[in-house]
Every structure is written in structure tokens, then in C-alpha cells.
Amino acid sequence: MPKYEFMCESCKKSFEAVLTAAERAAGKIACPICGGRKVTPQMAIFSAKTSRKS
Numbered sequence: 001m002p003k004y005e006f007m008c009e010s011c012k013k014s015f016e017a018v019l020t021a022a023e024r025a026a027g028k029i030a031c032p033i034c035g036g037r038k039v040t041p042q043m044a045i046f047s048a049k050t051s052r053k054s
């Protein structure tokens, strides 16, 4: 499944989530840090910036 990166509008933290297109379309994503539902999808993590990669 594709991995997506989201930015939480509430706590301004980015997080990664693996979810299906249907789940993503349904807006079933919430911030794992603060539980906020207002998240902005970022670019899919395929060739995106990898500065945080450990």
C-alpha cells in the first residue's frame, strides 16, 4: 500500500500513514500525535524529500 505523509494543522507535526485510497478519500485519517482530524496530505513518499530518513 502506498505511504502518505500528512501535516497536522493543529499541532503542525508531520506524520506518515499507510492507507488505501478509499480510506484516504473517506478522510479517515487523524493525527496520531494530537488526534486532530484536520490534516493536510503531503506528497506521497516515493521520491519525496528524505531528509528525515534515518
Ligand SMILES: [Zn+2]
Pocket: 008, 009, 010, 011, 012, 013, 031, 032, 033, 034, 035, 036
Ligand atoms: Zn496533531
